[in-house]
Amino acid sequence: MADFCGNETDRAAILALYDLDAEGFGALDEITDFAAALCETPIALVSIVETERQRFLARKGLEASETPRSMSFCAHAMLGEGAFVIPDATLDPRFADNALVTAAPHIRFYAGAPLISNEGVPLGALCVIDNKPRDGLTPLQVQGLMVLAKQVVAQLEARRREHHVSSWAQDHAIALSDSETKFRTLADAMPQMVWSTLPDGYHDYYNARWYEFTGMPEGSTDGEGWNGMFHPDDQERAWGRWRQSLETGEPYEIEYRLRHHSGAYRWTLGRAMPLRDAAGRITRWFGTCTDIHEQRQMAEQREIVSHELSHRIKNIFSVIAGLIGLSAREHPEIGAVAEELRERVMSLGRAHDYVRPHSSQSASNLGQNSLLGILTEIFSPYILAGDARVVITGDDVEIDDRSATPLALLFHELATNAAKYGALSRPEGTITLHVEKSGDSCHFLWRERGGPEIAAAGAESFGTRLISLSAERQLGGTINREWAKDGLSVSLDIPLRSMNRKALKTE
Numbered sequence: 001m002a003d004f005c006g007n008e009t010d011r012a013a014i015l016a017l018y019d020l021d022a023e024g025f026g027a028l029d030e031i032t033d034f035a036a037a038l039c040e041t042p043i044a045l046v047s048i049v050e051t052e053r054q055r056f057l058a059r060k061g062l063e064a065s066e067t068p069r070s071m072s073f074c075a076h077a078m079l080g081e082g083a084f085v086i087p088d089a090t091l092d093p094r095f096a097d098n099a100l101v102t103a104a105p106h107i108r109f110y111a112g113a114p115l116i117s118n119e120g121v122p123l124g125a126l127c128v129i130d131n132k133p134r135d136g137l138t139p140l141q142v143q144g145l146m147v148l149a150k151q152v153v154a155q156l157e158a159r160r161r162e163h164h165v166s167s168w169a170q171d172h173a174i175a176l177s178d179s180e181t182k183f184r185t186l187a188d189a190m191p192q193m194v195w196s197t198l199p200d201g202y203h204d205y206y207n208a209r210w211y212e213f214t215g216m217p218e219g220s221t222d223g224e225g226w227n228g229m230f231h232p233d234d235q236e237r238a239w240g241r242w243r244q245s246l247e248t249g250e251p252y253e254i255e256y257r258l259r260h261h262s263g264a265y266r267w268t269l270g271r272a273m274p275l276r277d278a279a280g281r282i283t284r285w286f287g288t289c290t291d292i293h294e295q296r297q298m299a300e301q302r303e304i305v306s307h308e309l310s311h312r313i314k315n316i317f318s319v320i321a322g323l324i325g326l327s328a329r330e331h332p333e334i335g336a337v338a339e340e341l342r343e344r345v346m347s348l349g350r351a352h353d354y355v356r357p358h359s360s361q362s363a364s365n366l367g368q369n370s371l372l373g374i375l376t377e378i379f380s381p382y383i384l385a386g387d388a389r390v391v392i393t394g395d396d397v398e399i400d401d402r403s404a405t406p407l408a409l410l411f412h413e414l415a416t417n418a419a420k421y422g423a424l425s426r427p428e429g430t431i432t433l434h435v436e437k438s439g440d441s442c443h444f445l446w447r448e449r450g451g452p453e454i455a456a457a458g459a460e461s462f463g464t465r466l467i468s469l470s471a472e473r474q475l476g477g478t479i480n481r482e483w484a485k486d487g488l489s490v491s492l493d494i495p496l497r498s499m500n501r502k503a504l505k506t507e
Contacts (some may be wrong), residue, residue, distance in 0.1 A: 032045060038141055041129055044060040046058040049125075054072040073100075081114070089101045089108055095107075105131060107131065110127060110129055188209070194209065194288055195210060196287065199283060203224075237254070245272065267291075268289050268291055270288070273285070369500070374404060382415060391430065393432065406475050407470070410467055418451070429449065430449055476498045479492045
């Protein structure tokens with residue numbers, strides 16, 4: 001407490017929290033009445049000691065509502081831990097010349113209990129005064145005075161909390177009004193249409209851009225009126241998606257056709273996010289509508305061009321394969337080599353059509369970016385009558401058009417070699433291919449079993465060199481082969497960034 005008294009600025013700041021200038025201290029009058037009766041004194045006061053004065057929030061037997069602090073007995077009483085008692089002020093050198101002693105109310109006896117805030121800050125004292133000297137108070141009176149002082153503090157702290165809440169509410173209301181004005185100004189300045197709803201989805205606000213776009217009168221699309229602005233074919237879908245977001249709290253996102261003020265429908269992207277309170281409850285939804293009509297038309301045009309280009313590229317593969325076949329018929333001596341070359345070209349064609357299908361009918365059910373999907377496509381010739389002689393297990397990995405062709409060539413060569421010399425050259429032979437994504441790379445383990453016994457590795461063939469070229473130079477990976485007697489094992493590691501451009505962008 002001494003620290004606070006030494007720093008009157010801090011103590012004054014604490015006193016300001018009690019809103020002492022406002023009225024409403026009537027409940028303290030009962031305490032001063034009871035204190036005077038308990039201690040058998042004509043005067044009892046609740047005194048708050050400020051920087052320049054002491055003010056009496058409640059008083060019994062005294063007309064004055066305040067006195068200068070220089071005359072205050074309570075300024076001394078508030079610094080102690082217990083009751084501060086002066087039996088005869090005329091005999092105490094601190095108070096003998098005090099105007100409150102030498103003149104009315106002619107204080108002789110004084111007893112005060114300190115009023116201490118919850119932070120330990122001295123506020124003043126609850127005191128009893130007599131104009132006759134006294135030996136002191138009885139133990140019961142001292143105890144009673146201290147208990148009453150705590151009751152005074154309790155009422156002051158309650159008032160402080162009410163004042164804080166009231167001030168907060170007022171400030172909050174002002175802040176909300178100011179925040180809403182700023183929000184509306186900002187929303188009207190945005191190029192997108194902005195809207196908001198109550199937690200149940202009731203639309204109660206649209207910015208100026210919405211009314212400019214739709215040409216509707218202000219307020220006409222509140223509530224459920226917004227859905228009537230959508231194309232009839234999109235209304236049920238939009239309602240369903242919006243209801244799902246309201247039920248689950250998931251972000252709302254959908255593309256639909258919105259009626260323009262010209263009467264035409266334009267493609268629009270609708271998005272909304274929930275605003276939650278500290279307990280996680282949704283208090284509002286805020287959303288935007290963005291005109292994407294031109295972008296969607298451009299995307300559709302690009303898709304048409306892409307499909308046409310893909311179709312032409314696939315035709316080129318077919319033409320090349322046809323030319324190779326024609327050459328082989330004219331030159332039978334190159335038949336075997338020509339057939340291998342034709343199969344390689346066709347495998348590249350299938351890989352291209354997988355990642356860039358020229359039509360929806362040619363698209364894979366697994367998705368055009370699936371590694372397992374393209375591997376299944378490559379090994380489909382070795383699945384006869386439901387008997388899968390090549391079994392693929394492990395992780396699926398996203399690929400793109402850049403990695404599709406070298407992957408197709410690599411595994412086509414492994415399968416072709418297995419059909420000629422390895423496990424697939426015998427009916428009982430099988431191949432397992434396990435794919436495992438680990439860190440920033442993808443690991444492949446190719447194992448052949450049930451084929452002819454391999455005594456030793458032969459000279460490096462063209463197919464083997466082609467495998468190395470695809471794995472190491474084009475895909476930046478590493479490859480290891482082990483020619484065991486029970487079959488070939490190939491271990492292959494390829495960086496994920498070589499399989500998909502997205503992995504490169506995230507590094």
